[in-house]
Amino acid sequence: MNEYFKLVNFEVRRFSKLFLTLIVAVTVVQIIGAFMTSFNFMERVETTMAQKQLGESEYVLEYGAYNFQNFIFSEYFILSIVFAATILVIYVFFIWYRDWLGKSSFIYRLLMLPTARRNIYFAKLTAILLFVLCLVGVQIALIEVVQQIIHGIIPDQLRVDQSKAYIYSFDVLSFLYPKTPLLFILLYGLGATVVAVVFTAILFERSYHLKGILLGAIYIIISILVIAIPVIIQDITGYLYLNEIIGLTAVTSILTLGVALYLADYLLKRKINV
Template sequence: MKFLTFVEIDLRKIFPFLLGMYVIAIVGFQGIFAKLASNINGKIVQSAAESGTTLDEYLKTIDKMSFLSIIDSNPLPLVMLIFVGLALILFGFYLWYKEWFGASKRIYTLLSIKGSRFRIFTSKLVAFLFIFVTFYGIVLLNLFLSSFLVKFILPDQIIASDLVQNYILHSQLLPFVIPVSGGSLLFNIAFLIMMFSILSVFVLWDRSKRIWGMIGGFIFMGSTVAVFFYLNTLDLYTSEKTIVNWAFTLCVLAISTSFSHYLLKKKVSI
């Protein structure tokens, strides 16, 4: 079997679920955004009436609205996207684990196929990355859709220009949902691969050693999480934090990938 076929089988399985999640992400985000924007519109109209001038006159006296003043001051739409992201992580884990748990027929078939067993690992990894890169795409798509939607809700003359680009550059909340620069995109991908490898160590160790493997897997997962949290409690400035996070990610990535490779090749039996 070709590598691409492996990937395709995995993707086809998650496709309906992903589609559902993405529809929720888009409809939910746009719905909450429209509500927030129309609240602001209502307040502006009210203020104009109170100031005793016409709406046009009033609009000239106030600053232009950008996504910063709509989304960052009430981050509900972003919180919703964070929940969708969390659901995707749990779903990814469930998919990986479900197949290996118990006497699934599929995993026997996969393991008995000729060729490198590491293909199973990499094909799942590609599917896992696909989930997140498309999620980032959906978030950006949401922002672009909102930049059109806002024109129907707020008066044109108070909407700032380059809404999406400026929001990506200046928002303090968006970086919690998606990477906002080339560098952080690279880091996020490395971090996702690391998370996947840690999960794989757990799944594969569990498969090859049962109870002891499961305990070992838990300890491994727990200690990486503990080290990560410890590093983040240090009083580091952003530039230092970037270096420390990269070092942590690359180290854990190397350890867990090679350990997964070893388990898959030598320990996991049919």
Template sequence: MNRYLKLLHMEIHRFRYILAGLMAITAAVQIGVIIRTLVREVAKRKEDILNHQSIDVGSALFPSGKLSFASTMFGIQFWFALPILLSIAVLGLYIFLIWYRDWFGRHTFVYRLLLLPTARRNIYLAKATAILAFILGMLAFQLLLLPVENVIFNLIVPAEMREASYFADVIAANQALPFLLPQNFDQFVFSYGLGFSAVLAVFTAILLERSYRRLGILYAILYLIACAAAVIILPVSNQTYFNPSAYLYPEEFFMIEMVIFALVVASSVWLGFRLLAKKITV
């Protein structure tokens, strides 16, 4: 356990600057676009007030036009989602780099990893845990950023122009947030279970390619196709209108998917451990 934690610390330490950079870009872009949008909207409404001196600001001028944090989130869809998509792309690329940079980096660092006096499965588990930690870390950072952005909203928008928003309304207003944080617990488990099983499947595909080289590319592609078919194609095919006798209730569909996820995770981990122990040599 101690060596596993040291390997995990090493993987997190190697990615720390990129992770901090992604967080900084996310905060800068989202806060910047919120400030720009709110300053423009508040200035526009103040100008309307000057042009309607005799109209009561609280009732006539803004009967349904008060600013709310939820409406602000709805109005900045693209710029709010852009750093999130960038983070997803970088993390997706790092799933490959976390292995390949050890092979193609300076002095083929992977050989030193494989010669460490510890079970090789700890290398696999440390890399998988690190990716999971990066994903959950970015998710937690985004959720912690929302209250900060709400405070900025309250500081910029005068009280007479503000309308209260519930947290659920804020999440639903922006298309990127329900994707990151589904409001339904089953959907949350399904989405992140799918993502985690995909990460482990890619890990095993990489090890197949490293174990068998050119032939391993074919093995890796076939393995990923098999996993995708198991997770997506087979359950969905049972929900088609052309096969009404195989119709599944949502609870049954969810349980089947969870079992398939567990099988994909178990097969990926078992095969990855075996390849590291038996096929990859120094």
């Protein structure tokens, strides 16, 4: 177990500088977005009020007040989320292929460590999950910062202050922050399963090379179909309730994760030689 934690620490430190850069980039873009959407709104308000001789209350009745959706659906917020997600998806592949790249493949040094090879796999998977959860936590803090910026620029009379529950019910945020602990575990557990499947597909490619690309692709397709069995059954029959779909998805995800871990352990032990 101690070796596993050392490997996790090692993987986190390898990506830490780029990850901090990613956090800074997302933070800067969203803060700029908060200022820009607020200033643009106030500019439109002042121009319209001057042209039509309206008071603040009259403007709100005719054109509506600023609400947090103005920021959530802006390109600043959406693109920052897409950018962060894209970087992490790329890193899911890079975390493995980096170790094989270069004149002296670092993966062989890892495989020769006095620890079970599966710990390398688990450490990389854990590192990805930690990065995702860290970004999710940073986003919570950013929402609070953005709200304070908006409140400082737009007067009370010209904005609608929405509850936390309402803000986190928006599509993007409800996906990042599920409403219940069970949904949180299911959603992020499903995400971990998908990452594990991709990791195992990469090991297929590393083990069998050209043939491994085909094997990895077939494996990913089968895994997706297994996870999607409840949705497929619902589409065909229409008999399942939402709770049943969630429960069956949890079962198929656990099954898929178990197979991914077993295959990865087998490939690391038997097919990847030092």
